[in-house]
Amino acid sequence: MGSYSYTNTSPYQPQDIEDASEFYDVIERSSLTHQLSESRPYVYWTMEIYDKANGIKGGGGLGVLAADTRRVAEKLEVPFVVVTPFYRSESHQKITDLAQTEYVEKVSPQEYGFHYIDEVSVSSAGFPDASLSVFRKTLGSTQFVTISEPNFGQLYEGEGSGDHRLYQEVALGFGGYKALKLLGIKPAVIQLNETATIFAALARLDELCANGMNLYEAIVYVRKHTLYTNHTLLQAAEPEFHRSQFEKLVLPNLKSNAVRCWLMEQFRNDRLRPNLLAIELTEAKNGVSKLHAHVANFRDRNNDKVKFHAITNGIDxxxxxxxxxxxxxxxxxxxxxxxxxxxxxxxxxxxxxxxxxxxxxxxxxxxxxxxxxxxxxxxxxxxxxxxxxxxxxxxxxxxxxxxxxxxxxxxxxxxxxxxxxxxxxxxxxxxxxxxxxxxxxxxxxxxxxxxxxxxxxxxxxxxxxxxxxxxxxxxxxxxxxxxxxxxxxxxxxxxxxxxxxxxxxxxxxxxxxxxxxxxxxxxxxxxxxxxxxxxxxxxxxxxxxxxxxxxxxxxxxxxxxxxxxxxxSGARMLKDYLKFLFPARHTTK
CATH class of the missing domain: 3.40.50.2000 (Glycogen Phosphorylase B;)
Incomplete structure (x- = not known):
């Protein structure tokens, strides 16, 4: 968004914050100075972000929230990385004879100051590996790490339960995780902004098991370090995929046989909603208002009601x-x-x-x-x-x-x-x-x-x-x-x-x-x-x-x-997330 132009000089001048430790002290989490750093940041996975000033135009409130969360982290000097696709085409609306029509404009990461890093790939059965370009942009204490390729498509392209949508989600999860490794970034915590980002947690689980960790120990580790932020009130409203789609698009990206077997065990009647994976692979779960956390009707694989903590969205x-x-x-x-x-x-x-x-x-x-x-x-x-x-x-x-x-x-x-x-x-x-x-x-x-x-x-x-x-x-x-x-x-x-x-x-x-x-x-x-x-x-x-x-x-x-x-207050929102994810350490004398 462009700056205001109705006045020559804005009367508002932001007050400097020396470093994040000031904010951590105020929210009674001084230990975060040692728990969060540039190489071990708070990592936020999202399918969309609405930040046109940085070239990425999301579809709605989910993307606006993601952009505000990063902006607040930057102002408070919190080490924070957003992993998201860079969509190379964006949709615009036009009214013709009172009816909505759409047109598309092409965009590129380089136009908005993103720097090319390298390529990573994701696999699918029966097709060549898809090569994803990794771009990064640093803004203060925060970074965008984006993945992109010419055929990635627009945001939410295709049917919600279609192959292309699943490919986009797999590419963001597995490709994004590889991009972080390429950059030497190890997440201190991962926040999954809606179910579509769950493959990031699955990629982390696979890496741990492929490196020798016991499956159940790895699940405990991933659960402890991953937050699932849900914006959907009804579980049945979310997409559902067939086993054959996972066999084609997901399994080829898994190195661990144990993780493959565990994943296939999650299917019921050859169908799986990825939100069940999000429930299984995260310990911390939140809804985005008090009412949402109370009424969201989600069940785990045992049909027990899932409890969501309430952290209401804020704005920058x-x-x-x-x-x-x-x-x-x-x-x-x-x-x-x-x-x-x-x-x-x-x-x-x-x-x-x-x-x-x-x-x-x-x-x-x-x-x-x-x-x-x-x-x-x-x-x-x-x-x-x-x-x-x-x-x-x-x-x-x-x-x-x-x-x-x-x-x-x-x-x-x-x-x-x-x-x-x-x-x-x-x-x-x-x-x-x-x-x-x-x-x-x-x-x-x-x-x-x-x-x-x-x-x-x-x-x-x-x-x-x-x-x-x-x-x-x-x-x-x-x-x-x-x-x-x-x-x-x-x-x-x-x-x-x-x-x-x-x-x-x-x-x-x-x-x-x-x-x-x-x-x-x-x-x-x-x-x-x-x-x-x-x-x-x-x-x-x-x-x-x-x-x-x-x-x-x-x-x-x-x-x-x-x-x-x-x-x-967006600062209140980030405070609530940090206090939820990093509980106070109690010492005994």
Whole structure:
């Protein structure tokens, strides 16, 4: 993402951290100074990372989270390595006659400062070995280690249970592990960001056994040093592969007969979901919000329910928060130099006045309009929002469970809200390739908007949703709408960016929002779709009233920040992971 340009010099200046030991002392893990190093770092495996500034454009929230985790580690000087594919083609969205189409742009690692290291290979039965190019880029205490080859394909290309998807996962796991060995990097701990990365743990298990370690001792070792971070609520929703696919694509990469036999024993009726391997090969497991950890329904091979520890996703504040707002947080002692909430955070938040909040939001609107001037709406025109207009937004992946259709259930009511409040509604988010039902839903919404002159003037669908647009909307609009079906959102982080940027949030009690009970925002509730729609419209009207009144505005912004800023902090998230993975050492006298 490019730097802000609405002001010559940002008032926010990050405070220097001498080295990671400062942070380790604050989180009561001073021993990490000896446990983590450049050659023995924290290693984070992920199929996607959304970090366009470094040339890698992921598909959604999973990739955004991965990028934020690395950024936070860099700022805190924590030795941290991301192992991920470098996708040489990335998909973009275009709206033609109100329907979504896609086009592809080619990218290369060298264009973004990655350095070529060497080749590693992965094997498959009946085919020549696939040669993977290893590229590395160092950013402070952190590194990208990427694998790539011309036929690797786009992110999540092909069917979820198809051969090509399995090849991508095998290449990342086994190829990525070989890349680390090539670079002399031995992980102190491995975090698997979702099931698709499990072959990294299998590669480590195979190496240990091939070097002479007993299978069960090796399993214990791998389990002790591997964390499985799950973002999926239902085990059955994850891909399943046939034994023949593993025989073709996985077994040729295993050197140990013991590991081969153990792996084949995991199949049931010749089928295997890789999440069962993730459960077997990791001791530490976490969900990404309190609700997710509680409701995630996963079973091990004995059909016992798997227990997930809750570590709620956070964001990198410096990436997503308006610099002037971040400076205000520093000046009011709301957050410290590490990005952690201070002990006096709650009292300090009360010092943010309505005048300060409104001034900061005006600055944010300038940035939003700067970005919108370079983007296109559903009619391929730029958008300019009046300074005095109220702006609602819905910005997230266009998925059915996120319910982008909900505000359009009663068009006449929505139209009246927009007119009465002098409001505009911005809709942003792509349909995943191949999701034909959501292609149709997007087309239906845009045709509905097109059919009414008021909606056509005040509802703007912004094409090709990405980090830059997401940040601009978080900074510059007034009210965020987050209405997933309860029980289906693992966490979400868009709402966190909204609250951190002093926006009002309208939300169902789901994902990370539900870490606080009752939720500390305008809640959409009801026992039916009709009830929830009524509740949403009532909250949109209520939000307009709150923003028009200084006292109500400060009351609600203070309430949201007090409840959620300790959750939103990316430094808090990394602290929680480090404390979970490296328990305090107790000494006896």
């Amino acid at each position: 504040l410096e990436t997503w928060v308006l610099p002037e707002i971040l400076q205000a947080y520093r000046e009011h002692a709301i957050i410290d130099k590490f990005g952690l909430p201070t002990e006096q955070c709650q009292e300090a938040i009360s010092g943010l006045s309505a005048a300060t909040i409104r001034s900061l939001k005006r600055t944010g609107r300038l940035e939003l309009n700067r970005v919108l001037a370079r983007r296109k709406d559903q009619y391929n025109n730029p958008v300019h929002l009046p300074e005095d207009a109220l702006v609602f937004d819905f910005k997230r992946r266009f998925a059915n469970y996120k319910r982008p259709h909900l505000p359009f259930e009663r068009p006449e009511v929505l139209k009246q809200i927009l007119l009465d409040s002098n409001a505009h509604y911005i809709l942003a988010g792509k349909v995943h390739q191949g999701d034909h039902d959501m292609y149709q839903q997007l087309l239906t919404i845009l045709k509905l908007v097109d059919s009414d002159p008021v909606l056509r003037e005040r509802v703007h669908y912004i094409q090709d949703y990405d980090e830059t647009l997401g940040r601009a909307l978080a900074i510059g609009s007034d009210v965020a709408i987050n209405v997933p079906i309860i029980g289906l959102e693992a966490c979400g982080t868009s709402w966190e960016k909204d609250i951190a940027n002093l926006k009002l949030l309208i939300s169902t009690s789901d994902g990370g929002v539900a870490d606080i009970k009752p939720i500390a925002c305008l809640e959409v509730s009801g026992v039916s779709l009709e009830d929830e729609t009524t509740s949403l419209y009532a909250n949109m009207r209520r939000a307009a009233q709150i923003i028009a009144n200084d006292e109500l505005l400060t009351q609600h912004i203070h309430r949201q920040l007090t409840a959620y800023l300790p959750i939103i």
